Amino acid sequence: MNYNYWGKFKDSQPEMRFDPLQSFIDDGQIFGFRILISSSRTSRPREYKRSKRAAQISDKNDSVLLDVITGKELAIVLDADGESIDLPADDARYHRLEKYDGVTIINKYPPFSQSIDEGRRENGIAMVAIPTKFSDTLTDSEAVYYIFRSMFSAIRNLTDDNLRSSVVFMNVGRSSGASLRHLHAQAYMTRELHGLLAYGFIRAFASNDECFTCKMANHKGIITDHLKQSIDLDRMIIWEDDNIRLIQPFAPIRLLSLRILPKQHINRVEKMSDDAIKSLGKAMSIAHQVLGNADIPWPNMKDHSIAFRQTNNSDDFHIIIDILSTIPLGGSETVDYLSVSTIDPYDLAENFRNALKNIKEIID
Ligand SMILES: [Zn+2]
Structure with missing residues (x-):
């Protein structure tokens, strides 16, 4: 089977380069910093106008994603509300998708492509x-649910021994890197995982005899990790229900960030139950609102990048979802993988819990 679906719409394929000074091969896979040079993406549609007036964004009716829903734009539709529509290798067609709530389509402007040589083709x-009705905010928990119900269904249908979702993320707001205003999430199914960041999560998981994420998601009180750090869960929990726990990270990657821990021990995102995806929508909505309304001495950030941590094979793991506010990287972050905070994360958690109390629209 030919897995090369990147270039269905374009002749020019992105080029993958590794920084030779910080990349290595471990267990047959390349790990390290990589860049995808994708010049065709400069021509992709932008709904956030390039303008000196930051607030100026285009009319929601101009959305190219909504044009897919109403049959004005060609698309390869992988999934609609859990129903398989097209296969990745099919030709693009005009669809009418208004009767569905959430759909998953092939990305016309793929940033990923083949690997560094023909022998290691990075197919995928x-x-x-996207939700089929216009939405541009994470506060809309239903829209988030429709997005991931459809995406995870598409991933389940296309997963095999050579192809699994390795990169899953969501950019919300113009400072997150999103080019489109309409709420959307992206997934890249590839054979391999390449990033040092993802590798760090996997190695940390393997450092524990029993799953530490299960403990963080389900226990109360003080727990001790494999580095002998004491973590007071009661002071970190912001919100939870039967499926999901939303916490302030013990050592936040970015200062204004929250972490979503599914309570069920699953290694890949597409194994999330329907109820858990509903809870995921609620948790994202709550996270978005508390990050934007907390009483903290930094600008309240409305834009987020959301990173899904998982394995890209059948190895044991427990998925983690990070909601990261889009703040500029400081010097230390560029020298080493570290962050600096003037506020104790436990105090930040207190602020976030207070913000949650003040939010009228608490979802039950
Ligand atoms: Zn677990």
Whole structure:
């Protein structure tokens, strides 16, 4: 089977380069910093106008993603509300998708492509999942649910021994890198995982005899990790229900960030139950609102990048979802993988819990 679906719409394929000074091969896979040079993406549609007036964004009716829904734009539709529509290798067609709530389509402007040589072709599938009704905010928990219900269904249908979702993320707001205003999430199905960051999560998981994420998601009180750090869960929990726990990270990657821990021990995102995806929508909505309304001495950030941590094979793991506010990187972050905070994360958690109390629209 030919897995090269990146270039269905374009002749020019992105080029992958590794920084030779910080990359290495471990267990047959390349790990390290990589860049995808994708010049065709400069021509992709932008709904956030390039303008000196930051607030100026285009009319929601101009959304190219909504044009897919109403049949004005060609698309390869992988999934609609859990129903398989097209296969990745099919030709693009005009669809009428208004009767569905969430759909997943092939990304017309894939940023990923083949690997550094023909012997290691990085084949795969790039997909975008969207709600069929206009939404541009994470506060809309239903829209988030529709996005991930469809995306995870598409991933389940296309997963095999050579192809699994390795990169899953969501950019919300113009400072997150999103080019489109309409709420959307992206997934990249590839054979391999390449990033040192993802590798760090996997190695940390393997450092524990029993799953530490299960403990963080389900226990109360003080727990001790494999580095002998004491973590007071009661002071970190912001919100939870039967499926999901939303916490202030013990050592936040970015200062204004929150972490979503599914309570069920699953290694890949597409194994999330329907109820858990509903809870995920609620948790994202709550996280978005508390990050934007907390009483903290930094600008309240409304834009986020959301990173899904998982394995890209059948290895044991427990998925983690990080909601990261889009703040500029400081010097230390560029020299080493570290962050600096003037506020104790436990105090930050207190602020976030207070913000949650003040939010009228608490979802039950
Ligand atoms: Zn677990």
